[in-house]
Amino acid sequence: MLANIIDYGMDGMGIAKIDGKTYFVSNALIGETVELEILSDKGRYAFARAVKVVEPSKDRMTPPCPYFSECGGCSIMHMNYAHQLEYKRLLVEKTLKKILNIDLKVQDVVPSDPVQNYRNKISLSVRDGALGFFRSSSKDLIEIDACLLAKDRINDLINEIKNYYLDKDDLKKIKNIVIREISDQILIGVVTVCDMDLRELYACLHSKFDRLGVYLIINTRKDSVVISGKIKHVAGLKQISIENYDIKYKVDLVGFHQVNENVQNKIYDEILSYVDDQASVINAFSGAGLLSSIISKKAKRVYGIEIVPASHKSAQELKQINKIENMTNILGDFDAEFRRVADECSLLVLDPPKKGCGEHVMRQISHIKDIIYISCNPISLAKDLQFLKNDYIIEKIIPFDMFPNTTNVETLVKLKLKEEI
Ligand SMILES: C[S@@+](CC[C@H](N)C(=O)[O-])C[C@H]1O[C@@H](n2cnc3c(N)ncnc32)[C@H](O)[C@@H]1O
Known part of the structure; x- marks a missing residue:
């Protein structure tokens, strides 16, 4: 059956309508006939894939990854980069509107540079x-x-790990391998269900990668959570030491850290452009306070509010x-802590998890002059902004391409209190 692609849905799928029925088509670009x-047919709609592109779009490109058609990771690698960026802009605009x-x-x-080999962390699965x-x-x-998507040194490491296990049976005991590499420092987490001696693996890898550490993670969970359970340092580096914006900080294997440092810094630069030396x-x-500490270099004072004790520490x-x-650094729930410091502050930076802030948090916010909201989920962002739209003007909405070749997008929204305008 032939179909004309007229729009995009979530996950970069093309949308076609035939006889009143909607088709969500993978590997199909807007304007194409496929x-x-x-x-799978669900009655009023169906999921499909393009098996042949009859009239290709000028924005189509051959995906550079040999696993594109099978691997679930990069669903828009068949779009050229300019089209990926416009797709994401429209995705944010449509969702918010x-x-x-x-x-x-x-x-x-705001594009990423580079578009490939940007990820400083990946989590691989192992089966048989x-x-x-x-x-x-x-x-x-x-x-x-x-x-x-992974940085070159991560790929070099994957190659070495595969070579090491080539004539050994031990890889079958492993569930996942997590690798983080920043500034030539590497941390590896080997996830198993039982104890395992990884000292020889460490010695082999360390002979090729100078600044490297190995952890064993014994995780007996049956769900998809990778890092959980007992975490044991085997040998070598324990944490990655970084200096950025004149701030010295350490990143471990487990803690949150943005995967694309190039775009992370572009977001920080944008945030800093709203901060002056009089701002609280x-x-x-x-x-873990990285953004607060970067803001502290420019502002009069900064209060960080974080609920997880380990991150606060x-x-x-x-x-x-x-x-x-x-x-x-304030340890506690936003709900309980925000009001204590709100009156003396003119700028609020919100950087919530994917599910957003939620109604309870958003209803607390009033009077504060300027707000910057950073979000990795346009839907939760839009739902949260509903609570501000009467009192605040949305001055700027800037998406950042933190995750090229995937449908994920990071968005920064700048709001100003109406009576301040
Ligand atoms: C996207 S991360 C922020 C990362 C941080 N800006 C950074 O650059 O490292 C979201 C954080 O919100 C925290 N959090 C979630 N609910 C919270 C709440 N109700 N009050 C305060 N912090 C909360 C989480 O523990 C997590 O550290």
């Missing part, structure tokens, strides 16, 4: 001695030699190591 193979029901303009997406990623929505493992700032959902260490005096 031949469909139906994958639909939920907020107001007219708004989303700026061009093969190492790779799962096929989308399935438990079939696609064995890989390298991932085009609240950084809500502040994690890291933020306190960051403050001490960098001798920051104008940063106060």
